[in-house]
Each structure stands twice: as C-alpha cells, then as structure tokens.
Amino acid sequence: MNIADELLGGSRxxxxxxxxxxxxxxxxxxxIMQKLYPHTGNAHVIGITGPPGAGKSTLTDKLAxxxxxxxxxxxxxxxxxxxxxxxxxxxxxxIRMNELTLDEGVFIxxxxxxxxxxxxxxxxxxxxKILDAFGFxxxxxxxxxxxxxxxxxVKTADTTLVVLVPGLGDDIQAIKAGILEIGDVFAINKxxxxxxxxxxxxxxxxxxxxxxxxDWRPPVQRVIANRGEGINELAEAIEKQIVQSKQSGQFxxxxxxxxxxxxxxxxxxxxxxxxxxxxxxxGKFDELVESVERREKNxxxxxxxxxxxxxx
Amino acid sequence: xxxxxxxxxxxxxxDGHDRGAKVVARALRDAGFxxxxxxxxxxxxxxxxxxxxxxxxxxxLSLLSGAHNHLFPRIVELIRAKGMTDVLMIGGxxxxxxxxxxxxxAGISEVFTPGTTTTTIIDYIKANVK
Numbered sequence: 001m002n003i004a005d006e007l008l009g010g011s012r013x014x015x016x017x018x019x020x021x022x023x024x025x026x027x028x029x030x031x032i033m034q035k036l037y038p039h040t041g042n043a044h045v046i047g048i049t050g051p052p053g054a055g056k057s058t059l060t061d062k063l064a065x066x067x068x069x070x071x072x073x074x075x076x077x078x079x080x081x082x083x084x085x086x087x088x089x090x091x092x093x094x095i096r097m098n099e100l101t102l103d104e105g106v107f108i109x110x111x112x113x114x115x116x117x118x119x120x121x122x123x124x125x126x127x128x129k130i131l132d133a134f135g136f137x138x139x140x141x142x143x144x145x146x147x148x149x150x151x152x153x154v155k156t157a158d159t160t161l162v163v164l165v166p167g168l169g170d171d172i173q174a175i176k177a178g179i180l181e182i183g184d185v186f187a188i189n190k191x192x193x194x195x196x197x198x199x200x201x202x203x204x205x206x207x208x209x210x211x212x213x214x215d216w217r218p219p220v221q222r223v224i225a226n227r228g229e230g231i232n233e234l235a236e237a238i239e240k241q242i243v244q245s246k247q248s249g250q251f252x253x254x255x256x257x258x259x260x261x262x263x264x265x266x267x268x269x270x271x272x273x274x275x276x277x278x279x280x281x282x283g284k285f286d287e288l289v290e291s292v293e294r295r296e297k298n299x300x301x302x303x304x305x306x307x308x309x310x311x312x
Numbered sequence: 313x314x315x316x317x318x319x320x321x322x323x324x325x326x327d328g329h330d331r332g333a334k335v336v337a338r339a340l341r342d343a344g345f346x347x348x349x350x351x352x353x354x355x356x357x358x359x360x361x362x363x364x365x366x367x368x369x370x371x372x373l374s375l376l377s378g379a380h381n382h383l384f385p386r387i388v389e390l391i392r393a394k395g396m397t398d399v400l401m402i403g404g405x406x407x408x409x410x411x412x413x414x415x416x417x418a419g420i421s422e423v424f425t426p427g428t429t430t431t432t433i434i435d436y437i438k439a440n441v442k
Contacts, residue, residue, distance in 0.1 A: 013395050016367040024315050087316070088341035094362060095351035101358045101365075108365055112346050114316070 003028065004035035007134055012107065015134050019109055022126040033126060036133035041255075043075070043132040043139045044242060047157030049119060049179060052145025054163040055189040057096035058225040060142045064100055066235045067138050073105040075131030075139045079121050082112035089113075093142060107131065118152030119143040125156050125262065146179055154182040155258060158251060159241055161234075163187045164203070166195035180206065183218050184241045187234055191222035215248045216241065278310045317441055318346045319370040322359045324387060327377035328352055332404065336372060339430035345370075345437070356383055360390035368399065369441050372433075373420075375405040380415065388419035398442045404428070 003021065006014035018036070021029045048056050048063075057078065064074045078093035089112035100106045109131075111121040120143060121127075131139050143153050154160050162183035186207075188200055203220050219237045223230035245251040279285055288306075291297045321337045323330055330352055337347045348366045350359070363371050371391070373384060384403050391399055403415060404424040412423045422436055 013364060016364055020367045082346075083341060086342045087344040089346045090337055090341045091346060091348045091366075092351075094348060098350060098354065098358060101350075101361050108362075110346075110348050110366055112316075 002032075002035075004032045007032075007036070007130070008039060010134075015107065015130065016109070018130050019123075019127050022130070023111065023114075023121075023123045029126075033129065036130060039133040039135075040129045041132065043128075043136050044159070045128055045132075045139045045141065045157045046238065047141045047143065047153035047160045048163060049143040049146055049150075049153050049160065049182075050163030050189075051147065051165070051168055051179075054145070054165045055225045056142050056145070056163050057093040059161075059163055059187060059189060059223065059231075060093075060140050061097045061100060062223075062225050062228055062231045063235060063238075064097070064106060064138075064140060066231050068103065068105055070235075072137035073135065074100075074107075075128075075134070075136035076100075076106065076108040076142070077121075077124060077127050077131070077139070078108060078110045078142045079119070079124065079144050080110065080112060081144050082114045084115075087114075107134070107136070113144060116152075117150070119146045119150030120152045120156060124152075128156065151179060151182050155261060158254065159184050159238055159245070161185050161187060161238065163189050164199065165190045166193045166199045181210070184216065184245070185234070185237050186218055186220045187230075188220060188222045189225050191224050191230065196222065215250065216244055275310060279306070316346050317344075317370065317437065318348065318366060318368040319372055319437070320348045320350065320359070320363050320366060320368040321372045321374065322350050322354050322362070323352050323374050324354055324356055324359055324383040325375055325377045325379045326353060327375065329376050330374070332376070333372075333374040336374065336404065336430060336433060339434065340372075340437075343434040343438075356386040356390055359387055360394060363391060363399065364394050364396060370400045370402065370437055373401070373403045373405075375403065375407075378406070380405065380407050381411055384415050384420050385418035392419070400437065400441050402433070402436070404433070 003014045003018050007018050018032050021032055048060050050056050060076060064076060067074050080089055080091045080093060082089040091110035091112060093110055094108060097108055100108060109127060113121050116122045124141060128139050141157060160182050162179055186203060188196060200220060207218055221230055221234045221237050223234055288302050292299050292302055319340050321333050323333050337349050340347045348368060350362050388401055401420050402422045403420045407423055407425055415423055421440060424433055
C-alpha cells in the first residue's frame with residue numbers, strides 16, 4: 001500500500017509521512033496529493049494569528065480542548081519562523097499543547113516557515129488538505145507571531161481569529177492596517193492585564209468604522225487563555241461566524257477564491273520551472289548576464305528574446 | 313528542496329533542568345536543523361507520539377534524574393512499536409559510563425555526557441541520520 005491509501009485507512013504514521021513528503025517536495029508528493037484531494041473540503045479551517053507573545057499557542061490548545069468536548073476531532077498546524085541565516089528553526093508551540101499529544105482525536109504538526117514571509121509555511125495549505133483528508137472535523141492553523149502585513153492566513157482559512165493582548169503599544173491605530181483587517185473574530189487574551197479596557201474600546205471603535213464587512217461585524221471576546229476563561233464564549237462566537245458565513249454565501253465565495261488562487265499559484269510554479277529548465281537548455285545565459293552587465297544589451301530585450309525562443 | 317533534518321529534543325521524566333536541552337536545541341537550530349522542543353516532564357508515551365506526529369529523523373533525549381535506564385529503553389520500544397524504524401535516537405545528561413553499553417544495546421545510538429561540545433553532537437547527527 002502507498003502512503004495515501006494508508007492515510008485514508010487511518011494510519012497516523014502515513015499522515016505524518018505525507019506531510020513530510022509535501023514539505024520536502026519528495027517525488028511522490030504530487031501523487032499523494034492527487035489521491036487525497038477528492039477527500040478534502042470537509043474540515044473547517046480556523047486560522048489563529050496575532051503578534052508574538054499574544055498567547056496563540058495556549059489559545060489554540062484551549063480551543064482544541066473545547067472542540068474535543070464537543071466531540072469533534074482536531075488537526076493542528078503550528079508554525080514558527082525558520083532562521084533566514086541557518087535555515088534551522090526551533091518549533092516550540094507544542095510546549096503549550098502537551099496535554100493533547102496522547103489524545104487520538106488530535107494531531108499536531110509543527111512547521112518552519114522555510115522562507116515564506118506571509119506568516120505561514122510554504123506548504124501550509126497542502127498540510128491542511130492532508131489533515132482534512134484524514135478526516136479531522138476542525139483544522140486549527142496557528143501562524144507565526146505576526147506584525148502588520150503577514151496576512152496569508154486569510155487566504156487559507158475559513159475563519160480567521162485574531163488574538164491581541166493589552167500593553168503592546170499605546171495606540172491601536174498603529175496596527176490598524178494589516179492583521180486588524182482580516183479578523184472574523186477577535187480575542188483579547190490576558191484580559192486580566194492592565195490596559196484591557198482601553199484596547200477593547202479602541203478595537204470596537206475601529207470595527208464600527210470598518211465599512212467593508214457589512215454582513216458580519218466581527219465580535220470581540222475577552223479571554224484568559226491560560227486559565228481557560230472565556231473559551232466557551234469564544235468558541236460560540238466562532239460558531240456564529242461559521243453559521244453566518246455559510247448563510248450569507250461568504251464561506252463558498254472564499255473557498256472559490258482559494259481554489260482559484262491555488263490553481264494560479266500551481267500554474268505559476270510549473271511555468272517558472274518549465275522556463276528554468278528551458279533556460280539551461282538555452283545555454284548561453286551566463287553570456288547574456290555579462291552583456292547586460294556591460295550595458296551591451298538591455299534586460300528587457302533579453303527577456304523578450306528568451307521568451308520568444310522558449311515559446312517558439 | 314533538500315530534506316531538512318527534524319530533531320525532537322525531549323526531556324523524559326521528572327527532573328526540572330532544561331538548560332542543557334535548550335543549549336542543544338539552539339545549537340541544532342544554528343546547524344540548520346528543525347528542532348521540535350516539547351518542554352519538561354514528558355512521559356515516554358508523549359515523546360513517542362510527538363515524534364510520530366512530527367515525523368522526526370532524530371530523537372535527542374536529555375535526562376538528569378537518573379532514570380535513564382528505565383526511560384530510554386522504554387522510548388525506543390514505543391518508537392519501534394509505532395513503525396518508526398529509521399529514527400536515530402541519542403541521549404544526553406548525567407549518565408554513568410557503566411550504564412552506556414546497556415543503553416546502546418537497547419537502541420540508543422550514542423550517549424553524550426557532560427562536557428560534550430555541541431559540535432560533537434551536530435557532527436554525530438549529520439554522520440548518522442538516515
């Protein structure tokens with residue numbers, strides 16, 4: 001039996017190996033994904049994002065336990081940054097989730113960003129599909145700690161939860177653009193800390209001013225994740241968003257957008273690979289680099305020539 | 313993309329000293345490995361399951377409590393029972409020389425005692441990882 005069949009038969013080792021295969025781009029990765037794809041689309045994907053130290057891992061742990069209480073199974077992808085210098089990474093999100101390790105209804109996979117800059121890892125969306133195909137009801141994706149512009153999660157998740165904490169800065173205006181625009185639901189964690197009222201008020205005001213999302217006003221829920229306070233209410237707020245987005249059609253619009261952008265991205269990747277391969281057949285590329293460097297040729301004309309020659 | 317070596321750095325048992333494990337984790341990261349660190353006081357069952365979920369190539373166990381003769385072989389047994397036959401397992405900590413042969417016989421490939429440089433550990437992993 002191959003990995004895909006074993007995975008569909010319920011093997012956790014095959015599940016784990018399938019993620020490795022796509023992450024390392026092994027030869028059988030595309031074959032595995034082709035077999036798994038018909039079995040995807042059933043899990044609800046929740047992205048959990050926010051600045052470093054906001055408590056994303058602890059909140060992910062508590063939300064997963066809440067879903068387990070509801071009888072749902074949970075796949076978790078926890079992403080931490082890869083060092084741009086060594087290529088290595090310390091993936092430490094599991095520290096907050098150790099109680100889930102031996103729960104057979106849960107599977108946690110840590111991933112390094114491996115050069116991806118949008119808050120996710122390069123193969124996050126494939127890893128989600130693999131967990132989805134295995135049959136998990138919910139897939140929780142915890143992003144790296146983000147600043148303002150790492151918003152890839154919104155293209156990947158059905159529901160985006162933005163986690164904030166008091167005390168990160170004087171004014172929420174500073175982070176108004178970016179991650180604050182992508183939340184379907186907001187959690188203010190560490191709600192026993194100083195400054196929570198101010199953050200809460202500013203967040204509500206900002207959300208009232210946001211006129212783009214007319215059919216859904218993102219709710220703000222205070223939580224104290226490490227004590228488990230407010231988690232029930234947060235799960236309820238998320239559930240309401242799920243129901244509402246399905247009723248309004250937003251859910252299927254997002255999924256169609258995602259399918260479209262995934263197809264385009266795969267196409268781009270294939271085209272780029274094809275061009276690179278042709279380029280090595282083309283041979284004299286180094287000479288062209290030098291002649292462009294000497295200003296004997298201009299790069300725009302060179303690219304036109306190469307494309308004309310490749311596509312001939 | 314080339315294969316990235318993934319290492320689970322784990323602390324089985326009850327001792328609360330993780331300075332050594334953290335120093336090793338950091339050195340392995342700087343050597344280009346993906347290090348999954350699971351924190352203190354893990355049971356053998358938790359370590360084996362985490363290793364499976366993370367599909368690691370290496371499990372590095374750190375232990376200072378003296379319970380290595382019990383815990384290390386137990387983890388090897390659980391890992392093999394999960395079908396992970398190609399995982400490199402190494403151990404480190406305050407481990408008497410006299411205990412090392414039995415640990416190796418049980419499936420721990422190498423044991424690193426106090427004073428070992430992180431470079432030694434990194435070189436060993438690079439040479440022996442499958």
